[in-house]
Each structure stands twice: as C-alpha cells, then as structure tokens.
Amino acid sequence: MTVRIGVVVFPGSNRDIDAVNALHVAGAEPVVLWHDEVDLAGVAGVLLPGGFAYGDYLRAGVIARFSPVMRAVAGFAANGGHVLGICNGFQVLTEAHLLPGALLRNRGLRFVSREVSIAAERLDTPFTDRLGERRALRMPVAHGEGCYYADEATLDELEANGQVLFRYVHPDGTRAGGEDDRANPNGSLRAIAGVMNAAGNVGGLMPHPETAVEAVLGSDDGLGIIASFVANAAARQAAGAPVVVGAR
Amino acid sequence: MTTTDFRFAVNVSPKSGILDPQGRAVEGSLGHLGIEGVTAVRVGRRIELTVAAADEAAARAVVERLAGELLSNPLIEAYAIELLGAASSTRSEVPA
Numbered sequence: 213m214t215v216r217i218g219v220v221v222f223p224g225s226n227r228d229i230d231a232v233n234a235l236h237v238a239g240a241e242p243v244v245l246w247h248d249e250v251d252l253a254g255v256a257g258v259l260l261p262g263g264f265a266y267g268d269y270l271r272a273g274v275i276a277r278f279s280p281v282m283r284a285v286a287g288f289a290a291n292g293g294h295v296l297g298i299c300n301g302f303q304v305l306t307e308a309h310l311l312p313g314a315l316l317r318n319r320g321l322r323f324v325s326r327e328v329s330i331a332a333e334r335l336d337t338p339f340t341d342r343l344g345e346r347r348a349l350r351m352p353v354a355h356g357e358g359c360y361y362a363d364e365a366t367l368d369e370l371e372a373n374g375q376v377l378f379r380y381v382h383p384d385g386t387r388a389g390g391e392d393d394r395a396n397p398n399g400s401l402r403a404i405a406g407v408m409n410a411a412g413n414v415g416g417l418m419p420h421p422e423t424a425v426e427a428v429l430g431s432d433d434g435l436g437i438i439a440s441f442v443a444n445a446a447a448r449q450a451a452g453a454p455v456v457v458g459a460r
Numbered sequence: 461m462t463t464t465d466f467r468f469a470v471n472v473s474p475k476s477g478i479l480d481p482q483g484r485a486v487e488g489s490l491g492h493l494g495i496e497g498v499t500a501v502r503v504g505r506r507i508e509l510t511v512a513a514a515d516e517a518a519a520r521a522v523v524e525r526l527a528g529e530l531l532s533n534p535l536i537e538a539y540a541i542e543l544l545g546a547a548s549s550t551r552s553e554v555p556a
Contacts, residue, residue: 270530274533316478316536318481319479359481361535361536
C-alpha cells in the first residue's frame with residue numbers, strides 16, 4: 213500500500229503542486245488538505261509547502277498558524293507524527309512554535325531566487341537517512357525572509373542536541389560563512405538552512421528539495437530528503453501509530 | 461451591559477540586539493540626503509485597533525493577548541501598547 217502524505221494548502225500557497233509532484237516521484241500518494249480542514253484524513257505525514265500563506269501579511273507564516281488545519285497539524289505533531297515544512301511551510305512551523313527560532317528578512321534585503329548548496333549535518337534523522345552520504349546538495353531557494361535566527365543559547369542547544377538538519381555550504385561541501393558569503397543566501401546564523409524539533413519528528417528548511425527531484429528539473433538532489441520523510445512517516449504508520457483525527 | 465470603545469495602538473519593534481536589515485538600509489541611505497548624526501535606526505510596525513469592553517483594564521487585557529500572540533513574535537520583537545482614546549459606545553446588549 214502506498215503511503216498517504218498530506219499537503220496543506222493555504223490561500224497563497226504556490227509550491228503545493230511541486231510538493232504533490234515530489235511525493236509522486238518518491239512513491240507516495242499525496243492528499244491535498246485545505247487550510248480549513250479540521251482532520252488530517254488519516255495521512256501518515258504532513259508536508260507544508262512553500263508560498264505566501266495569507267499573503268504573508270503581518271509576518272510570514274503567522275496568520276496560517278491560527279488556521280483550523282494547523283490545530284490538527286499541531287495535535288498530529290504532538291503525537292509524534294512526521295511533519296516537514298519547506299520555505300513558507302518552515303516559517304509557519306516556527307510561528308506555530310513547532311520548530312525553534314525565527315526567519316528574519318534576508319540580510320541583503322532582497323528576495324533571493326537562485327540555486328544554492330546545502331549539506332545534511334546528520335544522516336540518521338527522519339529527514340536525511342535516505343541521503344546515503346554527506347555531500348553538497350544543489351537545489352533552489354526563493355524567499356525574502358529566510359535568515360535563520362535564534363539567540364546564542366538556543367543555537368548552542370540546537371547544536372548540542374543535533375537539531376541542525378542542514379547548513380548552507382559551498383559547492384565543495386565546506387560550510388558557508390556569514391552574510392558576506394554568497395553561499396549563505398540570506399545571512400542565516402551559523403549558516404543554518406534547516407532544523408528539527410527536539411523529538412525529531414518535525415523538520416523544516418528554507419531551500420526547495422521538492423523542486424529538485426528529477427534530473428529534468430536541473431537537480432534531483434532533493435529527492436533523498438523527500439524520500440527520507442516519506443519512508444519514516446510510512447514506517448511510523450506501519451508500526452501502528454495512532455491516526456489523529458483533528459484536535460478540536 | 462454598556463461598553464466603551466477603546467482605541468489602542470500597538471507599536472512593534474525589533475528587539476534590541478536583533479539584526480534589523482530594514483533599519484540598516486534606512487540608515488545607509490541617510491548619507492545620500494546629506495544628513496549626519498543619525499544612528500541606531502530601527503524599523504517596526506504600528507497597528508491601531510478599537511476594542512469594545514466594559515472598562516480600560518478589560519480592553520487592555522485583550523490587546524495584551526493580541527500583541528503577545530499575534531501582532532508580535534516575542535522571540536524577535538518587543539511591543540508597547542498605547543491608549544489613544546475612549547468613546548462611550550451606543551452598543552449595549554439587550555438582557556436575555
């Protein structure tokens with residue numbers, strides 16, 4: 213049986229079709245979940261795609277946080293359900309306090325839309341364990357607010373707990389520097405491109421692995437991330453994880 | 461119960477120590493205007509709203525909650541609440 217993965221669509225989401233395509237490529241069955249849904253239709257995992265949910269008014273991701281579907285997603289995550297946020301989805305997860313830190317305006321102030329390289333910090337997480345080896349992964353970024361920020365104590369804690377999932381790197385795999393280094397597209401602190409929660413079931417990143425899943429798209433380096441997420445969500449469901457039906 | 465309309469402003473600004481690229485860009489442009497001696501520019505946002513409540517304390521409690529949960533992200537932003545004025549409302553609830 214193919215694993216069913218929810219793709220949440222907010223008004224203003226625009227990478228949902230890419231997410232649906234990536235899930236197909238990874239062998240999963242995407243289930244589109246509208247923002248006013250109160251239950252998650254028994255999916256094994258939830259993907260929050262990129263875009264500009266609710267126009268990104270006030271702060272990117274904050275209005276989406278209060279939507280009915282996010283209440284269900286929060287309940288799902290609290291029960292150990294696997295959730296992956298990409299770009300705007302990552303911003304939504306930080307605003308919802310499901311992931312630590314915040315995404316600030318890019319240090320260069322410009323919207324950045326180009327290819328970057330990232331590398332996984334660890335290969336033993338539910339978001340990276342199908343990558344096989346640590347190497348630079350090429351995929352696009354497209355965002356105006358992607359500068360990862362947390363205070364120094366939180367950053368130290370994230371490093372100590374192994375919660376840093378991805379960092380921006382140079383094409384040769386060496387870690388990107390600060391805002392003056394083009395390899396760090398938004399000036400993220402410690403070149404952090406993605407993090408996960410302490411429990412390891414919720415992860416997010418600013419770059420777009422879902423648009424780098426087939427050679428015809430210019431890169432298929434993102435497929436390992438999507439495949440890791442799908443495989444681990446499937447394994448959790450196969451192990452008899454409870455099906456969450458809304459958190460109202 | 462008769463309510464009063466309280467008009468508030470919530471001023472949200474980046475916490476001190478948090479990088480503010482917008483403030484830095486504004487500061488960087490000052491030289492083009494021939495202005496000197498202006499430093500520490502911070503760019504925030506101001507939200508004005510009206511709350512109908514029995515008294516100011518009740519209205520303030522609503523604004524506090526809004527400011528902390530929605531209008532600002534406490535991780536990166538600080539807020540200050542300012543009462544702009546109050547006007548007795550014609551609104552009154554008919555007893556059941």
